[in-house]
Amino acid sequence: MTGVLEGDIGMALVNILLLVVLFVVAIAIARLRSLFAIVLLSGIYSLVSATWYVVVDAVDVAFTEAAVGAGMSTVVLLGAMLLTSRTAKPDKKFARLGPLLVVVATGVMLIYATVDLPALGDPNSPVNTGVGLQQMQINWADTGIPNVVTSVLGSYRGFDTLGETTVVFLAGLAVALLLGFGERSLAESIRREDKLPVRGKPSTQPGAKQEDAS
């Protein structure tokens, strides 16, 4: 906590502003019932947290958060939302008490844990003195790759990354096995296009005019 007060006051303000935006978005997500708004707000949440990761110098994490959190998972959630109803069911008053208790207890424990955390960017913290420092020192001689993140991911931890790629592949496989490959809509559109000229609609651009046909 002392590090924030001693450091650049502008950076502290940017940090506070971004975290307040995150807080407001999270409250809005918790209170809204419209699933469409919730999905879009969760995309905004990811984008703001990616900005905050840039502020604390975690550029690779920010990049991933912006691509996966704001781009990919928003689209997948939108696709999932289209298969279900548009609004969440209103829940009973007493059903909220249990989750509230869990959230408050977890929050108190997390705040208690931050007391022992080293300050942001502290050179004497365990993260910056142990394996991290050693990796920074030997990386250039070992691999000759300037970006330590890439060399750790690809070379030192190659097995981990192979496992992650396999997990992503298996996730895609599992979803495809559960939901099908989605070729039904393609077949349906091909069938409908055969019918289109019969209805006397001159379709010069069949792909672009699809949405207006119905």
Add this chain to the structure above:
Amino acid sequence: MNSDHHVILRVVSKMLLPVIMMFGFYTQFHGDFGPGGGFQAGIIIAVGVILYALVFGVPAAMRAVPPVFTRSLAAIGVIIFAGVGYWALLQGGNYLEYQALFQEPPGEHHGQHVGILVIEFGVLCGVAGAMLTIFYAFAGRVAEIRDEDW
């Protein structure tokens, strides 16, 4: 009177698509020097195709990038990654030991560069293929999204 009220969306996204793809490949090949790498690049390329699907309709995207291609791409990506490990094994090293790819002494880094470039390409294919497969699985179940639904 043209009833197509998405015309601005179509024109703008048509101009953005090549830029998105280019940025994806920049992320891929610049991963050695700055933030980025195969995972992010795969997502960006998949998102480019998804943008096309959102604006021009899923069937149009399925004709451009068929579902058969995306699911094979995901498997091929994992095979490329695992194949580099076997390449190192065949050269007499350990699994995924890039130093052994060209049987170099410890001071030289050609094998490291080539190895990481190839596995990042495997990650790119795997992630882009898997993400597009997931998107098609979800989006392909809804034949048509009417404007009133939004």
